[in-house]
Amino acid sequence: MTATLTTPPADGAAVGAPHPRRWAAAAVMMVAALMDLLDVTIVNVAIPSIGRDLGASESALQWIVSAYLLGFAATLIVAGHLGDRYGRKALFLTGTAGFGLASLACGIAQSPGQLVAARAVQGVMAALLMPQVLGSFRTLFRGKERGTAFGMYGAVAGFASAIGLLLGGLLTDADLFGWGWRSVFLVNIPVAVATFVAGAVLVPATRERSAGRPDVLGSLVLAGALVAIVLPLVQGREVGSPLLERSRELGEGWPVWGWVCLGAGVAALAGLGVVEGRRRSHRTVPLLPARAFKLPAFSVGVLVQLLFSVGMQGFFLVFAIWLQGGEGYTPLQAGLVTVAFSVGGFLTAPAADALALRFGRLVLAAGALLMAGGFAWVWAAVADASDAHTGAWPLVPGLLVAGAGLGFLVVPLVNVVLSAVPGDIAGGASGIFSTAQQFGGALGAAVIGTVFFGRVPSGPSGPSGEHGPVGTATGLTDALGAAMPWVVAAFALCALLCPALPRRAVERPE
DSSP states (O other): OEEEEOOGGGGGGGGTSTTTTTTHHHHHHHHHHHHHHHHTTTTTTTTTHHHHTTTTOOOHHHHHHHHHHHHHHHHHHHHHHHHHOOOHHHHHHHHHHHHHHHHHHHHHEEEEHHHHHHHHHHHHHHHHHHHHHHHHHHHHHHHHHHHHHHHHHHHHHHHHHHHHHHHHHHHHHHHHHGGGGGGHTTTTHHHHHHHHHHHHHOOOEEEEOOBBBBHHHHHHHHHHHHHHHHHHHHHOOOOOHHHHHHHHTTSSSOOHHHHHHHHHHHHHHHHHHHHHHOOOOOSBBOSSOHHHHHHHHHHHHHHHHHHHHHHHHHHHHHHHHHHHHHHHOOHHHHHHTHHHHHHHHHHHHHHHHHHHHHHHHHHHHHHHHHHHHHHHHHHHHHHHHTTTOSSSSSGGGHHHHHHHHHHHHHHHHHHHHHOOOOGGGHHHHHHHHHOOOOOHHHHHHHHHHHHHHHSOOTTTGGGTTBBBSSOOHHHHHHHHHHHHHHHHHHHHHHHHHHSSSOOOOOOOOO
């Protein structure tokens, strides 16, 4: 059944007519989405400053990034179902208010543990509102307008990573009111307040009249499984942990508890998928709707989204640390280097949708290949540096090409995937799609971050050293060189998967 407005159309519009304030509502929701997505990467450039100020360990620095993404990923799907059943506007406003309060908690945190906990809550609040954006778009827009709205979301989602790095560097260096890195969180508070007020006025109340009960138990299993997978990847190599030392007595290399935890997480995900696929109750909405995964555009698109996020989040985490620790850049200078990436995206994004309509999946595959090639250029430039400082200019061509690929891959992707999803499962499907994005980012920070930190030399100054994590410029350059193959491989796999997508985006009938 198609989603319907739960309140009469305003200004005397006929029933079934497009909502008269739909574009104003979309603008408000897009601001909230941008605020949430910026917080995925806005902290990356500030990570060395956070480490110095709070005395955070290397694993704590990874958790500051991953906790937000895990909270986001673990809550998204059930939040989509809650919005479908009880109303998207209420969930949107709750998430917006909660995000502002969690940002305040991040800004006043006095220890790494407090910051990590506040980041996790911030991620949960972001997850409450994000599925409501895509679900509302499917309800408020039709035909070409719907494609335009999804394209706007895709552009915002793609560019938020790069914009977040620049904004994070600017705010950290500006040291507004002496807040330093705290300003990257506190800046969210006025934005959240303004968005809440505008949303209360402009965003219409929508829901799915046929939506069943959300699967809360399944969502808890999903949350536990995601944490179980990421936990050993980040924490398993932490030196000095009594649990780690006892585990290593039983075998060489990775601790035994890490393997057990990872296996349990994967098994829980697999078991959840089997149970959800066999669910016969019509009163409870499946957490992982089998109907969505039977659509090739959706199942392959989700995997492409996950791999894209692995490469993006993993790269920008270690790249920002290398620029400040290895090259001696200030946070603002580190953020400015990423402008080349943003420029590449802005050059290709406006034409991406039109090209995708004509050439279909070839555009997405070309975008993934450009990203793989651009980051391979960066890898080569870093490898050529040896003991000398690389500087920004040798990196610019690679970042520019990778950014151009971002526009071709991300902008059409969300439309290709979600335009094939029936309206009655749009909320849950958009939650799954966004969960793949956030969980992929958490995996990227965990896996690529672990490869990077595993190659950073130890030293007496700890992670609060002058430029961030311990290590000479050469050591950090070697660490980045070890991490870059994982980044390139993620985008190469995206390119290999793109031919499995439909030739064209499909607009399913109402």
